[in-house]
């Protein structure tokens with residue numbers, strides 16, 4: 312177990328010297344005497360170097376993209392250029408305040424306006440709001456918009472949303488939260504929506520259909536136009552979960568093939584490092600007939616410049632976040648799009664697809680792959696062969712991968728593939744790093760045969776060995792408690 316920063320503490324040691332200043336207003340007057348501490352808080356007394364070494368040492372125990380490949384399917388853990396990080400910290404952006412008058416924010420508003428336009432172009436949607444701050448919140452806003460559309464038409468009997476069994480878990484959760492009933496659609500044997508079953512599920516009470524595309528098996532749902540036709544015939548709307556846009560940029564415009572609403576995850580595809588729960592940005596794009604229901608304000612432009620547009624106020628679903636949403640993430644996405652340009656974005660998607668297919672082909676002789684046709688930006692293999700032959704689970708394989716310096720793929724998801732391992736190499740990996748990853752996976756396949764007992768013990772070389780996940784959730788054991 313590593314030391315806590317408190318264990319480095321030496322009485323009197325300091326990292327910084329603060330200037331001595333008399334307060335103009337005594338603290339007692341400012342906050343009231345009863346708010347002040349009776350005794351000084353116990354803080355670690357450490358030098359700057361102590362602090363640096365402590366955190367660098369901790370960071371090395373962690374996994375991050377700069378350390379090694381991060382093949383976490385559905386999450387797009389790609390490398391994001393450091394240039395964007397330095398630009399977004401520029402005082403021009405960092406010193407703005409959301410309460411400033413829009414006359415003094417013209418540059419920022421122009422940036423947001425253009426980002427709205429660019430995302431609308433990428434998605435083929437009429438308009439895009441940047442307000443939601445997570446993929447799941449984008450879904451919430453999008454499904455609220457569907458509800459508002461039906462409500463405005465007086466169609467309050469439309470209470471059901473159909474979702475395939477391969478959906479991301481947030482999809483049914485979102486529909487429940489908005490108040491819809493979820494109807495599950497089984498996938499057909501080739502891993503896509505079963506159109507005939509779908510026809511049987513649709514009726515006058517259907518409000519919408521929510522689809523992840525490419526789906527969580529890494530397959531493109533190729534029957535969108537037919538699905539949209541079935542839905543639109545009963546005035547139901549089609550939602551696309553576009554969290555993983557890495558395979559579609561410059562290739563498919565969802566708004567042009569029958570989708571009515573979609574969300575993006577800027578923190579997956581558009582250059583925001585993520586993980587650890589945020590912050591994020593989940594813009595939502597809609598077709599023309601749904602524009603009146605978008606959250607307010609939108610960023611708009613007239614002859615005198617850019618402004619916050621509240622003209623939808625009456626029909627809008629309202630605000631879903633304070634101010635402008637997560638501005639710094641929007642700035643990164645803007646830079647990413649402008650740096651790459653239209654052709655660059657297309658190449659990102661082409662390379663993401665190429666890399667996933669390349670890796671899938673390398674691993675196919677060693678791991679079972681249920682849907683082994685051409686995949687999109689990710690693919691799903693599984694550990695059923697190892698389970699059957701050596702009694703080794705996907706969890707064992709994933710843990711062993713940690714020993715080899717990699718993050719594990721997404722495992723046991725999608726739920727419809729037993730012992731699933733969902734791999735997304737992303738376009739930022741070179742052929743060498745994919746070869747090295749494949750070599751590690753192949754070595755593990757060999758170890759499964761030669762030293763199966765060792766696999767059950769893995770990981771052997773990590774700072775923390777295999778944890779009891781269930782116990783960790785139930786028995787919270789804080790490493791240390793700060794004493795007053």
Ligand SMILES: *Cc1c(COP(=O)(O)O)cnc(C)c1O
Nearest residue numbers: 385445446447479481523554591
């Ligand atoms: C990541 C993801 C989400 C949720 O996004 P959050 O920002 O984590 O809320 C939704 N759908 C799909 C397909 C995803 O991959």
